[in-house]
Amino acid sequence: MSVIKECSSCDAYCCRHVAVSIDTPKTKKEYDTIRWYLLHENIWVSIDHKGNWLLEMRTPCRKIDKDYRCAIYENRPRICVEYPLEDELCERQTEELAYKYLFKNEEEFEAYLDARKIDWRWKR
Numbered sequence: 004m005s006v007i008k009e010c011s012s013c014d015a016y017c018c019r020h021v022a023v024s025i026d027t028p029k030t031k032k033e034y035d036t037i038r039w040y041l042l043h044e045n046i047w048v049s050i051d052h053k054g055n056w057l058l059e060m061r062t063p064c065r066k067i068d069k070d071y072r073c074a075i076y077e078n079r080p081r082i083c084v085e086y087p088l089e090d091e092l093c094e095r096q097t098e099e100l101a102y103k104y105l106f107k108n109e110e111e112f113e114a115y116l117d118a119r120k121i122d123w124r125w126k127r
Contacts, residue, residue, distance in 0.1 A: 015071040017086060018064040022049075022057045034116060034123040041109040048112065049102035057102075 025048075028034050040046050045061035066074045073079055106112040116123045 015064075015067045015073075018067050018071075018073070018083075020059050020061050020063075022059040025056045025058045027054070027056050031123055031125060034121070035125070037106075037112060038109045041106055041112055048106045050104040051101060052099075052103050054103075 025037075026033070028037055037048055040048060040058060047059040047061060049057045049059060051057065064073075066079075068074045073083070104115060106115065113123070
């Protein structure tokens with residue numbers, strides 16, 4: 004199974020966002036920080052199947068051309084070369100979602116917190 008072949012038929016989904024790990028929130032201040040993230044356009048927060056929290060910035064790589072190919076393929080960053088990791092599949096290779104929970108805005112996150120009876124609100 005050739006990675007180049009697989010990627011050539013893809014729309015560069017993995018190259019249209021940046022996801023970084025964030026600490027699991029435990030305090031009102033940390034919940035509020037996530038709410039603040041989600042108030043910004045093209046920012047999502049997710050929890051993967053292992054319980055890891057991720058901050059995702061929905062923004063495409065500047066080096067993806069109109070045919071969804073990497074314009075700097077031979078000199079791309081190491082993270083691109085190694086993606087996906089050996090024990091993982093990319094988002095387009097599996098039917099399973101990459102996340103257990105996905106929050107695209109603060110309302111979705113607040114509903115998640117309320118459903119779990121988490122005390123996240125500041126008293127006025």
